[in-house]
Amino acid sequence: MANSTKASKADDAKEPIAKTLGSSPYSDAVYHELSRLNGQVNRMNKQTLIQKMRSLRLSTEGSTDVLKKRLKNYYKKRKLATINVTSSHKLYPYYVIVDFEATCEEVNPPDYPHEIIEFPAVLVNSEKQEIEDCFQSYCRPTIKSTLSKFCTELTGITQEQVDKAETFPEVLSRFEAWLVKHGLGTKYKYAIVTDGPWDMGRFLYGQCQLSGIPYPSFGKKWINIRKTFSNFYKSKRYCLKMMIDHLEIGFEGRPHCGIDDARNIARVLIHLIADGANVHINERIHLTAGHNKMKVVTEDGNQSERRVLSVKETEAAKDTMKWQVTAKFLEKTKDLNSVECEDTTGEEIADLSTDFSTCHISQSSDDCSS
Ligand code: AMP
Ligand code: MG
Secondary structure, X not given: OHHHHHHHHHHOOOOOOOOOOOOOOOOOHHHHHHHHHHHHHHHOOHHHHHHHHHHOOOOOOOOHHHHHHHHXXXXXXXXXXXXXXXXXXXXXXXXXXXXXXXXXXXXXXXXXXXXXXXXXXEEEEOOOOEEEEEEEEEEOOOOOOOOOHHHHHHHOOOHHHHHOOEXXXXXXXXXXXXXXXXXXXXXXXXXXXXXXOHHHHHHHHHHHHHHOOOOOHHHOEEEEHHHHHHHXXXXXXXXXXXXXXXXXXXXXXXXXXXXXXXXXXXXXXXHHHHOOOOOOOOEEEEOOOOOEEEEEEOOOOOEEEEXXXXXXXXXXXXXXXXXXXXXOEEEEOOOHHHOEEEEOOOOEOOOOOOOHHHOOOOOOOOOOOO
């Protein structure tokens, strides 16, 4: 109690700030004040935090870590404004959240040829902190055209929905047209956001191999929101459901429905933006020429090996090449774990395997961090 009384006195934004102490940019008394306030916040329990935040009209949703971060950020903004410093908030004007659903079995071997069956995307305007538009389409798988019972139960996607759908390359073209329609990559800068490295590093990459199409440039780098979240709130690396739980905002819709997953990732992103996180690229994929090969067997039994082009090559070739889908049955894919994906510190992302036994993302799961 004594602590909170002290805190409310010290936290009063109208309290005059001590004079500048020296000439270094961080020697201003405001920074000393801020570090003292941060110390106070660190010592607050959840109840004290909630009381304090209510009095400041701040949102009280979230775990203790989330509340602490939100309150510290509030002080930072207010105190720095008194010395005309705006805290740098690195954001893209737009974010596009992508969350593919793919064919699967209950146990997926490392070379399982996942085919994308749902392509959803959600456009977030970072200044307005709101969802501006959505793109959603099912895709018809061509290698294994019948969905497993497990896959339908997991994703809610039916055989009829995929049977009526266009194939992946056609859907991809419509998605790229949707990006263009919104001026993304032309008028406005944007970044792709995913929940984990698999959407680009495994599903998009693998699907492009299977479809025999160039790897799209939008998938070269992205924001793995799990990393942004754990770095910002100083939490463990959580899956989507756990991030939602941590923010205490409740999952909306059906888990593993691509568009619902993407909308919920957007909600997490909007909370990160509102709480002052810098949301920038933290992972990318490297495809080197000659490195990626796949073996395909066509219906007439002919075998061939297809080289997957590097990102540079595909960009150069994109407009001129005509791609044909010839693979009807995939005999063996390259071990996808060896696709090089790295985070922006250069650290390799070792595990792109889709063995979900350690990361069961379901509503009832308690710990699905991977
Ligand atoms: P998610 O975005 O978590 O819905 O997962 C994307 C895709 O990963 C799904 O469409 C499945 O192909 C695969 N997947 C996710 N969870 C599992 C699981 N528990 N078992 C098998 N495959 C899964
Ligand atoms: Mg999903």
